[in-house]
Amino acid sequence: MNQWIDVLNNAGQNVLAEYFANAAPEIKEKLAAQFEQIDFAELPALIHDYVLNKPETAIPADLAPAPFFPYPAKNDEQKEYYAKAYKAGEDILSAGKAAALTVAGGQGTRLGFDGPKGTYPITPVLNKTLFQYFAEGILRVSEKYGKPLTWYIMTSEINDAATRRFFAANNYFGLAENQVFFFTQGFMPAVGYDGNLLRASADSLALSPNGHGGTLLALRKSGALDAMKNAGVEYISYFQVDNPLVPVADPLFIGLHALEKAQISCRMLPKTNPYEKLGNFCMSEGRCQIIEYSDMPNELAERRKEDGTLDFLAGSPAIHIISRDFVETLTADGKLKLPWHRADKKVPYMDQNGVEVKPEEPNAVKLESFIFDALPLAEKVMILEGCREEIFGPTKNKTGVDSAESCRAMLIDRDARRMEAAGIPVPRNAEGKVECILEISPRSVVDEADAIAFFKENPAPAPVPGSINFYGK
Numbered sequence: 004m005n006q007w008i009d010v011l012n013n014a015g016q017n018v019l020a021e022y023f024a025n026a027a028p029e030i031k032e033k034l035a036a037q038f039e040q041i042d043f044a045e046l047p048a049l050i051h052d053y054v055l056n057k058p059e060t061a062i063p064a065d066l067a068p069a070p071f072f073p074y075p076a077k078n079d080e081q082k083e084y085y086a087k088a089y090k091a092g093e094d095i096l097s098a099g100k101a102a103a104l105t106v107a108g109g110q111g112t113r114l115g116f117d118g119p120k121g122t123y124p125i126t127p128v129l130n131k132t133l134f135q136y137f138a139e140g141i142l143r144v145s146e147k148y149g150k151p152l153t154w155y156i157m158t159s160e161i162n163d164a165a166t167r168r169f170f171a172a173n174n175y176f177g178l179a180e181n182q183v184f185f186f187t188q189g190f191m192p193a194v195g196y197d198g199n200l201l202r203a204s205a206d207s208l209a210l211s212p213n214g215h216g217g218t219l220l221a222l223r224k225s226g227a228l229d230a231m232k233n234a235g236v237e238y239i240s241y242f243q244v245d246n247p248l249v250p251v252a253d254p255l256f257i258g259l260h261a262l263e264k265a266q267i268s269c270r271m272l273p274k275t276n277p278y279e280k281l282g283n284f285c286m287s288e289g290r291c292q293i294i295e296y297s298d299m300p301n302e303l304a305e306r307r308k309e310d311g312t313l314d315f316l317a318g319s320p321a322i323h324i325i326s327r328d329f330v331e332t333l334t335a336d337g338k339l340k341l342p343w344h345r346a347d348k349k350v351p352y353m354d355q356n357g358v359e360v361k362p363e364e365p366n367a368v369k370l371e372s373f374i375f376d377a378l379p380l381a382e383k384v385m386i387l388e389g390c391r392e393e394i395f396g397p398t399k400n401k402t403g404v405d406s407a408e409s410c411r412a413m414l415i416d417r418d419a420r421r422m423e424a425a426g427i428p429v430p431r432n433a434e435g436k437v438e439c440i441l442e443i444s445p446r447s448v449v450d451e452a453d454a455i456a457f458f459k460e461n462p463a464p465a466p467v468p469g470s471i472n473f474y475g476k
Contacts, residue, residue: 004031007038014043015050018199022355026205033206041192042338053345054194054368060298068315069284069291071271071386072259085255088262092254095238095261099150102236103141103251104222104325106215107134107166107244108159108188114401119162121244122169125398127411128442128473133244133398134169138176139446139476140251143453151182152252153234155227159188159212177446186225189213193350193367201352201367209350214371215243215321219330220339228334231327239330241323241374248396248413249322250449256387257324265385266329267377271317272391277304281318282375284386291384293319293375317386319375320395333377340380341372393417418443421454422463422474430468438468444475 011020023034052058076082095101109120116123121137124130131139138154145151158166167185170176175183192200193209201209218241222228231239238257242249250256260268271284282293283304296304299315306314333340350367353359378384389395396413400406418441419429430438448454457475466472 004028004035007031007035010038010043014046015198016043016046016200018355019202022202030206034208037192037208037210040190049343049370050194050198053343053370054196055198058345060295062294062298062300062303063287065287066294066303067286069286069317069384069386071284071317071388074388074390084262085259088258089255090258091261092256092258093148095257096144096148096152096252096254097150098235100235101238101240101252101257102153102155102231102234103137104155104157104218104239104241105137105244106157106188106218106241108157108162108212109244110162113399114407119158119166119169120398121156121166123398123407125247125407125410125414126442127415127440128471133247134166135173135176136247136445137244137251138178139444140449141182142177143446143449144252145182147449147453151179153182153184153231153236154178155184155186155222155231155239157186157188157218157221160190160210163187184227184230186221186227188221189217189224191370193348193352193369195350195352195367201350203351204353205357209352209367211369212371214344214373216339216341216372216374216376218374219341219377220334220337222330223334223337228327228330232331237327239323239325239327241321241325243321243397245398246320246322246394246396247398247410248394248417250394259387260324260326260385263383263385265324265383266326266381268324268385268387269375269378270320270322270389270394271386272320272389272395273316274313274318277301277313279318281320283315284317284319285315287379290379291381291386292379293373317388320389320397321374322389322394323374325377329377329381333380339372341376343370343372345369346371415441418474421448421451422458424451425455425458427458427463428465430466439466440471441466442473444473447475 008020008024076085107121111118111120111123114123121134122132125133141152141154190210191213195201203209240252280296282295283299285292285294308314346369347365348369349362349365351361396410397405398407398410402408415437419437422429432438448457
């Protein structure tokens with residue numbers, strides 16, 4: 004146990020080393036368990052580069068917009084290629100070569116909800132949770148393509164146990180228990196501006212998740228990557244738990260990724276304005292990268308083409324297809340080959356006298372890695388435009404923009420369009436707004452083709468204004 008004193012001193016953490024040396028055995032045991040998860044060999048360099056010095060984002064002189072495949076297809080040649088890609092994606096799903104991966108480490112705090120964000124009720128009629136909505140979509144995709152789609156769910160230290168209990172209590176929403184693989188995100192210690200690690204309590208450091216880039220390393224450390232390889236999975240459909248509109252496995256997206264021989268692929272959304280809070284897909288020295296909206300110079304963000312559209316139009320909603328072997332390469336030696344990002348935060352801590360301090364101003368740095376930093380490390384990146392109304396309804400706040408309220412409205416609108424595609428009229432007002440509440444179960448319908456087939460087999464009368472309607476299993 005006392006070997007940690009030398010490790011801490013060698014890492015420049017003399018204050019923590021002294022505290023640990025004098026701590027009670029039970030406190031030492033709990034702290035040592037956390038120390039095991041920290042790379043103290045790299046810590047001094049991280050503190051020097053990201054805490055004691057504040058890194059600046061350098062904007063490359065040759066920065067240009069990244070190319071993307073438009074959606075829908077613009078000409079006959081593209082339509083033919085997309086049809087080929089869709090078929091390739093269906094073949095991949097039918098062969099069991101794809102898996103779903105959901106990043107679900109967050110809590111529902113901003114939603115005013117006590118529990119893992121994935122347990123938040125989101126659907127407009129039955130109040131199905133985010134997890135249930137995805138699970139039913141995975142069941143439908145598994146049924147549709149004749150092979151179980153395995154679901155990998157990355158939790159965090161704070162919500163792992165609660166998430167597992169939730170799935171067990173709900174019988175995995177019809178999925179086989181071995182079809183769901185939980186693994187836990189890594190963490191990083193918060194570092195005070197003086198370079199010392201902060202303690203949250205007598206027996207715990209102040210810890211925070213290490214960012215969604217940590218998903219890749221967590222896949223390896225948890226054994227999930229080996230499980231994928233053993234199951235023949237080659238492609239990972241990556242999405243975040245707060246976006247129920249995202250397809251759990253999109254054949255076109257998967258197929259284009261495969262045909263283009265990409266290592267990582269991205270959906271993009273056309274930005275609504277120069278300063279929309281989406282990262283910008285860019286190119287520099289032949290490599291794709293994302294420049295955060297907060298780092299993009301105004302003159303580039305506002306630059307427009309001759310037709311008036313934004314030059315840097317493509318924004319990232321964090322929807323990806325990732326090749327499994329690319330993840331293996333990035334994590335080959337058990338370390339993550341991605342840069343870190345600095346976030347200045349107000350971090351409560353316990354001082355040397357055992358007094359809890361709640362700062363009113365930022366006092367520490369949290370280090371995070373972002374999955375989009377894998378883009379410049381890839382030999383080939385494919386970007387496919389997405390229709391915002393079809394694939395992106397983030398549930399971050401209770402009301403307002405990117406909220407549970409706006410997401411439910413988008414779910415209703417999408418289900419209305421699917422019903423209309425199936426030939427069932429939906430009541431709308433003069434502005435085109437749907438005048439009833441609709442919910443179609445993803446257990447029965449995951450795309451427009453499903454909707455057409457479902458309502459052909461299950462004819463339904465047109466909903467009336469003000470009605471509440473549910474369709475499917």
